[in-house]
Amino acid sequence: MKKILISLFAIGGTPSLPLQPLLAADGNELYKTKGCPACHAIDTKTLGPSYKDVAAKYASQADAAAMLAAKIKSGGSGTWGKIPMPPSAVTDEEAKTLAVWVLTQK
Template sequence: DADLAKKNNCIACHQVETKVVGPALKDIAAKYADKDDAATYLAGKIKGGSSGVWGQIPMPPVNVSDADAKALADWILTLK
């Protein structure tokens, strides 16, 4: 949820509506809206980091629990 995103400093690089360092959260939601395991996939990207999917700037791993990563992913997917 938004509070969890603020707590884990996600908003330093991601805003809901606009690209900052990383893609807008609504753009992430749109890209993975039809993916069956989208929440699990995104939770893995949150915890493990990512590079090359949205451009040259890598996303570092975020030190969150599995439950928090899943909650963040579930919330992101609601932002359509």
């Protein structure tokens, strides 16, 4: 995806394709491959909150994607109950992609 975006920026300054579908596809794939379903579901609370609940809670927060990316990467506790979320084995870029994808779940 980086090569595509770099090429788009190089030839036109800004990409003419919408980025949201690309991020959504990548986010869904990361969700499936990074172990997220062990504790989270898109629309049902399991061990952790549903992603629809997370998206609703942070919908109006300007820095929501950055905050969620940090929590995905580092883990956290106390926001959704007593069970802590362990750090995830993701890169910074993967954490950002996952965070943006989570926020699109409505």
